[in-house]
Amino acid sequence: MRRRGALALALGLALGLTAPPARAQAPAVSFSAQAIEASNPKTPGRSDIDAGLLGELRSTFQFTQYRTLGTARGSAPVGRAWSASFAGAGLTLEVTPRSVEGSTITVDARLVRGGAPVVTSTLRIASGGKVLLGGPTIAGGRIIVVLTAR
Amino acid sequence: MLGVALRTLPAPRLSPGERARVWAAVRRGIEARRRPELGAFLPRLRGLVRRRPTLAWAAAVAAAVTLVLAPLHVGRERRVFSQAELNAQTTVEHVDAAPFASVLLLETPRQHLSIIWVIEDLP
Numbered sequence: 001m002r003r004r005g006a007l008a009l010a011l012g013l014a015l016g017l018t019a020p021p022a023r024a025q026a027p028a029v030s031f032s033a034q035a036i037e038a039s040n041p042k043t044p045g046r047s048d049i050d051a052g053l054l055g056e057l058r059s060t061f062q063f064t065q066y067r068t069l070g071t072a073r074g075s076a077p078v079g080r081a082w083s084a085s086f087a088g089a090g091l092t093l094e095v096t097p098r099s100v101e102g103s104t105i106t107v108d109a110r111l112v113r114g115g116a117p118v119v120t121s122t123l124r125i126a127s128g129g130k131v132l133l134g135g136p137t138i139a140g141g142r143i144i145v146v147l148t149a150r
Numbered sequence: 151m152l153g154v155a156l157r158t159l160p161a162p163r164l165s166p167g168e169r170a171r172v173w174a175a176v177r178r179g180i181e182a183r184r185r186p187e188l189g190a191f192l193p194r195l196r197g198l199v200r201r202r203p204t205l206a207w208a209a210a211v212a213a214a215v216t217l218v219l220a221p222l223h224v225g226r227e228r229r230v231f232s233q234a235e236l237n238a239q240t241t242v243e244h245v246d247a248a249p250f251a252s253v254l255l256l257e258t259p260r261q262h263l264s265i266i267w268v269i270e271d272l273p
Contacts, residue, residue: 052233056258060265103228104239111268119253119268120246126231126239135254135268 028075029097029105032148033084035069038134039141053146063141086145089138090114093145103127105149111136125149238262 036049038057044064047054057066072084072093081096091113098106103126110120111133123131127150134144164172199206231239242264247253256265 052261053263056261056263059260060256060258106243116248117246118248118251118270119266121242121266122244123264124241124243126236128231128233129236129240130233130263131240131242132263132265133268134265136270 027100028077029100029107030073030075030150031082031084031095032071032073032146033093033095034071034146034148035086035089036134036144036146037067037069037138037140037142038063038065038144039067040064057144065141066144067140069143086138086143089136089143091118091136091138091143093133093147095147095149097149098122107149109133109147111145123147234261237264240264242266 034049036057038061040063045067047066048068049057049066054066057063069086069088074082074084076082076095076097078097078099081094083092083094085092091111094110094112096108098108100106105125105127107123107125108120109123109131111118113136118136119133121133125131125147128148131147132144133147134142136143199209242255245253245255245266247268248270250271252269252271254265254267254269256267257263258265
């Protein structure tokens with residue numbers, strides 16, 4: 001009987017050690033959208049964006065200056081839209097999380113100008129991963145939106 | 151006869167210094183006995199296990215849990231990915247551009263950032 005008790009204890013310990021962590025219930029997806037103005041001014045000023053991102057952008061594009069316009073943050077449950085307006089640029093980013101599977105978030109993202117979508121996309125974002133949507137013309141140059149979901 | 155002879159011998163009187171040395175030696179001896187020795191631990195444990203065999207079984211279970219299941223558990227822990235790895239796992243599944251726009255899909259070389267680049271043909 002003692003051995004059976006000890007065996008039960010050992011199994012209990014083993015299950016406790018190897019059981020996966022409890023899943024959170026239908027979490028809302030948090031978004032962050034950083035708007036960056038990419039331009040080629042005659043006298044380029046200092047770029048004020050993250051150095052790592054700046055290096056990536058410089059290795060991809062030929063703009064001489066990257067300036068932060070602002071960062072919008074928010075969250076939305078699956079199936080509900082979250083939007084961020086970049087007033088100076090006349091653009092709105094609309095993001096709708098479609099599903100969350102493990103650490104992968106599927107979202108529909110679109111850039112809208114004057115009510116009409118400029119680009120519509122479906123993205124699979126690893127939680128904490130980044131996607132850039134950019135190109136539309138704004139007053140000072142081009143806009144780049146760095147979208148992060150987690 | 152010898153016992154009687156010894157009993158009649160006067161006990162030597164110790165000077166205060168000698169007495170202190172004797173007592174210090176006695177105290178050292180007591181302390182040394184009290185101090186646990188690692189060499190004595192295993193035989194004691196063996197004796198305990200012989201008297202109570204269930205304890206040996208419990209120790210074996212504890213060792214199995216620690217050596218087999220704990221590494222398995224650690225292996226199941228989630229890995230922390232770098233930003234570049236997270237970006238590399240991020241994919242663009244589908245893109246539609248407005249009729250007046252074209253789209254380029256780019257990826258940066260180091261951080262594997264996916265870029266959806268829209269070129270508008272504005273009037």
